[in-house]
Every structure is written in structure tokens, then in C-alpha cells.
Amino acid sequence: MKSVDSTFEERVRASFAQQALMKTIGASMTKVSPGEVVIELAFREDLTQQHGFVHAGVITAIVDSACGYAALSLMPPDSGVLTVEYKANFVSPAKGERFIATGRVVKPGRTLTVCSGDVLAVDEGKEKIVATMLATMMRLSV
Amino acid sequence: MKSVDSTFEERVRASFAQQALMKTIGASMTKVSPGEVVIELAFREDLTQQHGFVHAGVITAIVDSACGYAALSLMPPDSGVLTVEYKANFVSPAKGERFIATGRVVKPGRTLTVCSGDVLAVDEGKEKIVATMLATMMRLSV
Amino acid sequence: MKSVDSTFEERVRASFAQQALMKTIGASMTKVSPGEVVIELAFREDLTQQHGFVHAGVITAIVDSACGYAALSLMPPDSGVLTVEYKANFVSPAKGERFIATGRVVKPGRTLTVCSGDVLAVDEGKEKIVATMLATMMRLSV
Amino acid sequence: MKSVDSTFEERVRASFAQQALMKTIGASMTKVSPGEVVIELAFREDLTQQHGFVHAGVITAIVDSACGYAALSLMPPDSGVLTVEYKANFVSPAKGERFIATGRVVKPGRTLTVCSGDVLAVDEGKEKIVATMLATMMRLSV
Numbered sequence: 001m002k003s004v005d006s007t008f009e010e011r012v013r014a015s016f017a018q019q020a021l022m023k024t025i026g027a028s029m030t031k032v033s034p035g036e037v038v039i040e041l042a043f044r045e046d047l048t049q050q051h052g053f054v055h056a057g058v059i060t061a062i063v064d065s066a067c068g069y070a071a072l073s074l075m076p077p078d079s080g081v082l083t084v085e086y087k088a089n090f091v092s093p094a095k096g097e098r099f100i101a102t103g104r105v106v107k108p109g110r111t112l113t114v115c116s117g118d119v120l121a122v123d124e125g126k127e128k129i130v131a132t133m134l135a136t137m138m139r140l141s142v
Numbered sequence: 143m144k145s146v147d148s149t150f151e152e153r154v155r156a157s158f159a160q161q162a163l164m165k166t167i168g169a170s171m172t173k174v175s176p177g178e179v180v181i182e183l184a185f186r187e188d189l190t191q192q193h194g195f196v197h198a199g200v201i202t203a204i205v206d207s208a209c210g211y212a213a214l215s216l217m218p219p220d221s222g223v224l225t226v227e228y229k230a231n232f233v234s235p236a237k238g239e240r241f242i243a244t245g246r247v248v249k250p251g252r253t254l255t256v257c258s259g260d261v262l263a264v265d266e267g268k269e270k271i272v273a274t275m276l277a278t279m280m281r282l283s284v
Numbered sequence: 285m286k287s288v289d290s291t292f293e294e295r296v297r298a299s300f301a302q303q304a305l306m307k308t309i310g311a312s313m314t315k316v317s318p319g320e321v322v323i324e325l326a327f328r329e330d331l332t333q334q335h336g337f338v339h340a341g342v343i344t345a346i347v348d349s350a351c352g353y354a355a356l357s358l359m360p361p362d363s364g365v366l367t368v369e370y371k372a373n374f375v376s377p378a379k380g381e382r383f384i385a386t387g388r389v390v391k392p393g394r395t396l397t398v399c400s401g402d403v404l405a406v407d408e409g410k411e412k413i414v415a416t417m418l419a420t421m422m423r424l425s426v
Numbered sequence: 427m428k429s430v431d432s433t434f435e436e437r438v439r440a441s442f443a444q445q446a447l448m449k450t451i452g453a454s455m456t457k458v459s460p461g462e463v464v465i466e467l468a469f470r471e472d473l474t475q476q477h478g479f480v481h482a483g484v485i486t487a488i489v490d491s492a493c494g495y496a497a498l499s500l501m502p503p504d505s506g507v508l509t510v511e512y513k514a515n516f517v518s519p520a521k522g523e524r525f526i527a528t529g530r531v532v533k534p535g536r537t538l539t540v541c542s543g544d545v546l547a548v549d550e551g552k553e554k555i556v557a558t559m560l561a562t563m564m565r566l567s568v
Contacts, residue, residue, distance in 0.1 A: 021197040024188040046166040049207075055163040056225045057203020064198050065191075083198045084396065085420055087229035087371055087513040087560055089540045091533035106558055107517040111395065112368065112422075114515045114558065116542075132532055132540065134513055134560040136369055136420065138396075226538065227562055229371040229418055229513055231398045233391040248416055249375035253537065254510065254564075256373045256416065258400075274390055274398065276371055276418040278511055278562065280538075305481040308472040330450040333491075339447040340509045341487020348482050349475075367482045371513035 001035030001074060001105060008034060008073045015080075016069060027062050029069070035105040037069040043097050054094035056131075059101075059119050063088070063133045066103030067115035071137035074108045080142040084112065086135035094130045096121030103135075113137045143177030143216060143247060150176060150215045157222075158211060169204050171211070177247040179211040185239050196236035198273075201243075201261050205230065205275045208245030209257035213279035216250045222284040226254065228277035236272045238263030245277075255279045285319030285358060285389060292318060292357045299364075300353060311346050313353070319389040321353040327381050338378035340415075343385075343403050347372070347417045350387030351399035355421035358392045364426040368396065370419035378414045380405030387419075397421045427461030427500060427531060434460060434499045441506075442495060453488050455495070461531040463495040469523050480520035482557075485527075485545050489514070489559045492529030493541035497563035500534045506568040510538065512561035520556045522547030529561075539563045 009032045016022060016029045022039070025047055031038035039062045041047075041054075049055040064083055072081040103117040117133040151174045158164060158171045164181070167189055173180035181204045183189075183196075191197040206225055214223040245259040259275040293316045300306060300313045306323070309331055315322035323346045325338075333339040348367055356365040387401040401417040435458045442448060442455045448465070451473055457464035465488045467473075467480075475481040490509055498507040529543040543559040 015192045018192040019197065020188050020190045021200060046162050048162045050157045050160040051222070055161065055203055056206050056228075057199055058163060060202050060206075061197055061199020064202075080193070083232050085229065085231040085369065085398075086198075087227065089227040089532075089560060089562060090225050091535075091540050106515075107555060109517075114369075114517050116558070116560075129533060132542070132560065134515060134542075134558065136515060227511065227540075231390075231418060231420060233393075233398050248373075249413060251375075256375050256511075258416070258418075271391060274400070274418065276373060276400075276416065278373060299476045302476040303481065304472050304474045305484060330446050332446045334441045334444040335506070339445065339487055340490050340512075341483055342447060344486050344490075345481055345483020348486075364477070367516050369513065369515040370482075371511065373511040374509050 003034035003073055004076050007077055011077065012037065012069045012073050019065060021061060022065060025058055032073060035070055035074050037066045037073060037103050039066045039101045041099045054099065056090055059094050059131050060088055062101040063103060063117040063119050063131060066101045067117045067133060067135045068137050070103035070105050070115050071113035074105055075139050078142055080140035082138045082140055084136040084138045086133055088131050088133040090131050092128055092130045094121060096123035098122040111139055145176035145215055146218050149219055153219065154211045154215050161207060163203060164207060167200055174215060176215050177212055179208045179215060179245050181208045181243045183241045196241065198232055201236050201273050202230055204243040205245060205259040205261050205273060208243045209259045209275060209277040210279050212245035212247050212257050213255035216247055217281050220284055222282035224280045224282055226278040226280045228275055230273050230275040232273050234270055234272045236263060238265035240264040253281055287318035287357055288360050291361055295361065296353045296357050303349060305345060306349060309342060316357060318357050319354055321350045321357060321387050323350045323385045325383045338383065340374055343378050343415050344372050346385040347387060347401040347403050347415060350385040351401045351417060351419045352421050354387035354389050354399050355397035358389055359423050362426055364424035366422045366424055368420040368422045370417055372415050372417040374415050376412055376414045378405060380407035382406040395423055429460035429499055430502050433503055437503065438495045438499050445491060447487060448491060451484060458499060460499050461496055463492045463499060463529050465492045465527045467525045480525065482516055485520050485557050486514050488527040489529060489543040489545050489557060492527040493543045493559060493561045494563050496529035496531050496541050497539035500531055501565050504568055506566035508564045508566055510562040510564045512559055514557050514559040516557050518554055518556045520547060522549035524548040537565055
């Protein structure tokens with residue numbers, strides 16, 4: 001896919017830096033390309049649910065941000081992005097040392113952009129899919 | 143709705159107490175009845191997204207837990223609960239002093255339970271819906 | 285909820301009359317109020333899936349139309365409506381003589397309206413929920 | 427992906443042949459491989475919504491069946507399949523001569539299988555995505 005200008009990475013990273021939650025949970029943005037963004041998270045005990053796996057809400061938070069910024073990367077410079085809605089399936093327990101969330105634009109649009117995302121767990125060096133998302137993002141004029 | 147025995151509240155609260163994420167974000171369980179659970183969260187700057195509202199992932203986390211425990215409240219004593227999938231719509235910015243997530247069982251089942259949930263923001267004393275969820279929960283034998 | 289003018293029912297019924305699929309499957313609109321629409325369908329063998337129940341796609345079609353028209357009923361006269369996305373859970377087999385789909389507006393908006401819907405089966409005189417939907421509808425200027 | 431035995435195509439096609447709705451709308455199954463199934467539909471006026479495009483419910487029906495049979499193709503011989511839930515985004519109007527729905531298994535499971543699907547429209551020889559789905563299917567012992 002093609003971004004509208006060369007500032008897309010800078011704009012995406014600046015906005016991500018303002019997501020206080022991402023700092024709180026220790027997530028970092030490891031890749032920004034037009035229409036695709038990767039966010040990674042290390043396992044932490046204080047992010048778990050009752051079985052010791054990372055809570056679905058945290059897994060959702062990183063793939064939601066990855067999808068939102070994938071959408072933003074294709075929007076014009078004066079844009080903000082908002083999550084309209086998403087659906088996620090949790091296909092394996094979120095168990096591992098590290099989690100890699102990738103968001104991709106399926107269909108860009110003037111107002112609404114549809115994205116898909118997934119989260120892989122890296123557990124003892126092996127990758128395994130833990131969640132998959134389908135999301136609708138909205139452009140805001142800022 | 144009717145729980146199978148009188149231990150449902152104790153079982154739900156014991157499991158919730160083990161969700162480390164809920165402590166990390168400062169969420170508390172304020173109501174447990176058969177088929178309905180309420181979880182509340184105070185606004186905190188370190189849970190926000192780029193516009194200063196609470197991140198969709200955090201809103202999702204509390205209503206996911208509320209839905210999961212609403213499902214668990216109707217299950218037999220030897221049960222655990224797992225989120226199969228959910229879909230959430232974000233209908234207003236998560237702006238306010240406090241957020242009230244309610245999860246309700248729509249259809250209990252032996253293996254799968256369908257729940258709906260919503261999150262209200264309390265902003266200067268007024269309540270406003272910020273999100274609505276439809277979720278599928280799965281019973282585990284433990 | 286409140287419609288913007290008194291023509292809402294006429295506008296909704298006129299648009300429904302143009303949905304050729306609804307005629308094809310034999311669905312009829314039985315109630316139109318501001319923010320809530322009911323569509324009913326009689327069981328027909330030619331609408332079934334492999335187990336003899338009504339196909340999920342047909343159940344989805346009637347509750348999608350009910351949700352879309354619930355949204356349209358609150359929009360100004362020069363509006364059309366389009367389904368952005370939906371999610372549906374199928375909680376019991378679609379077995380019965382008749383199916384009643386109700387769509388309700390959860391949150392109206394200038395561009396996007398969020399609706400919820402459900403489908404009841406009437407089987408030997410008893411009502412049973414077969415599906416529940418959460419949907420996003422979009423206003424078009426026409 | 428790998429099917430458990432060589433009868434998967436026969437089993438999938440036999441079950442599809444019993445979906446009366448697919449005959450009613452004129453859909454045909456054009457490809458069955460392990461974990462992936464394609465269903466095609468020709469445009470027909472009697473399947474449209476109010477703007478003359480194919481109704482979202484019909485688009486959903488073909489991609490739901492494609493996803494369900496993709497799941498069934500990986501299940502043991504004594505299995506039936508049921509749709510637990512799905513979410514679909516409609517990214518362009520369903521306009522064209524022909525529609526191609528592909529269902530793919532994302533994660534097979536003993537009880538639950540997660541699938542994704544999409545529908546392409548063929549319009550004057552060009553393909554365009556009209557819908558994308560994320561679905562949960564359940565195995566039944568038959």
C-alpha cells in the first residue's frame with residue numbers, strides 16, 4: 001500500500017508516544033510501514049488474568065493500537081484515528097515471553113478504514129498465534 | 143437467572159482476585175449476582191490513549207472480565223472460564239471520572255455462554271454509554 | 285427515542301419495499317417505531333441449511349434489515365442507510381414456524397449509528413432466542 | 427493444512443448439497459481443499475437490497491457456508507458443523523456479475539475452529555473485495 005506522504009512514520013510514532021497505556025504496559029512500536037504496523041510486548045505478571053496468561057484486554061490493546069496506526073499510516077497529515085469497533089478471537093492462551101501484534105489495512109477509506117490484525121506469542125523461541133482481530137477505524141480531522 | 147449453588151459469588155470474587163491486571167489498572171468488582179457482574183474503574187492518566195481518553199483496550203478489559211464472570215456465576219463449582227471471542231463498539235470517547243462495566247448472560251450453555259456488556263462513563267455526575275460488547279465465553283473443567 | 289419528523293415510518297416502509305430479497309424470502313415488516321423495527325419471517329424449507337434449520341445467512345438478513353431500518357427511522361428525510369459491519373451469535377438452532385427479528389438503536393450518530401438486534405423463533409407457540417446481533421450502520425445523503 | 431482422511435471433499439460436498447438455501451439463491455461450491463472452500467454466486471435481482479446491490483445477508487450466507495465447510499474439511503468423518511458466531515465488514519457495495527466467497531481455517535480445534543473469509547465481486551472482469559468475515563465454527567458429533 002502507499003502512504004500519501006513521507007511523514008507517515010513520524011506521525012504514527014508521535015501519536016503512539018502519546019498513548020500512556022502503551023508505556024504503562026511496556027509495549028513498543030517495532031515497525032511502521034504504509035498500511036502495516038507492529039507493536040511488541042514483553043510478558044509481565046502484572047498484566048495477567050486468573051490462569052497466569054496475559055489478559056485478553058491487554059492482547060486486544062496492542063493489536064487495536066497496531067490496527068489503528070496501520071490505518072493512520074495511510075491517512076493525510078491532518079488526521080487522527082479513532083476505533084469504531086473491533087472483534088477479536090482468542091485462539092490459544094496468551095502464554096510466552098513476548099507478544100507480537102501486527103495490524104494491517106484491509107480496505108482504506110476516506111472516513112472508515114477496515115483493518116485486520118493478529119497477535120503471535122513467542123514461547124521458548126516458537127511462534128504461535130494467540131489472537132486475531134477484525135476492526136473498523138475512523139479518520140478524524142485534527 | 144439462577145446460579146447452580148450458593149457459592150457463586152465467592153467463586154467469582156476469588157477468581158477476580160487472581161486477575162493481576164485488574165489490580166494493575168485499579169479495577170474493582172462492585173456487584174455479583176447470578177448472570178450479572180459489575181466492575182468499576184477510576185480514570186487514571188496512565189491508562190489513556192493519544193487523545194487523553196481511556197484506551198479502548200482497558201475499557202475492553204473491564205467489560206470482558208465482567209462478561210466472563212457473569213458467565214462463571216451460572217456455571218457449576220468445578221468450572222473455569224475463558225474468553226472465546228468478543229466484539230465491542232466504542233460509541234463515545236471514554237471520558238469521565240469513573241467507568242462502570244456491566245456483563246450479563248444472554249444465553250447460558252453447557253460449553254458456551256453468550257454475554258452482552260456495556261460500559262458507562264460517569265462524567266461530572268452524568269452517565270453516558272461509551273462501549274457495548276457481545277461476547278462468547280467457554281467453560282473449562284478445573 | 286425520537287424521530288426527526290413524522291415521515292419516518294413511510295420512509296422506512298418505502299425503502300423496505302425495495303429490498304427484493306425480503307420478498308424473495310417472504311419477510312414482512314410488522315412494526316416501525318422511532319429507533320425500533322420488527323421484521324417477521326415464516327419458516328420455509330427452501331431457506332434451510334444442512335440440518336433443516338433456517339440458514340444463519342437468512343436469520344442474519346432479517347435482523348440486519350431490522351437494525352438498518354431502526355437506524356434509518358431516526359435519520360433526517362434525505363438519508364439512506366448502509367450496513368458497515370455486524371456481528372451475530374447463533375445461540376439456538378433456527379427451528380420454528382416463525383421468526384421475529386427486532387432491531388433497536390443503541391446509539392444514534394450523525395454518520396454512524398450502533399444497533400443491537402435479536403431473533404426469536406416461535407416454535408409450537410413458545411418463543412426462544414435464536415440469534416443476537418451488534419451492528420454499525422452508516423448514513424448516506426441521498 | 428491437512429485433512430484427517432481422503433473423504434473430506436465428498437463429505438463437504440454432500441453436506442453443501444443439503445443446504446436448500448444455496449440452491450434457492452443459486453450458489454455453487456467451486457473448490458474444496460483441506461481448510462479452504464470457495465462458493466460462487468451469480469448476481470440476481472431477487473437477492474438485492476434497496477440500492478440494487480446484493481443484500482448483506484446473502485453475501486454473509488455464502489461466506490458463512492464457505493467458512494463452515496472449510497472448518498468441516500479438517501474434521502473427522504463423524505462430524506457436523508454449526509456456526510457459533512461471525513462478524514462481517516462490508517467494505518464496498520456488492521455490485522457485479524458474480525461473487526466469490528472464500529473461507530479459510532485460521533485455527534482448527536477439537537471443538538471450536540476459527541475461520542476467516544472474504545467475498546470478491548467480479549464486475550466487468552475486475553475483482554474487488556466486498557466483504558470480510560471472522561467466524562467461529564463448532565464441531566458436532568453426528
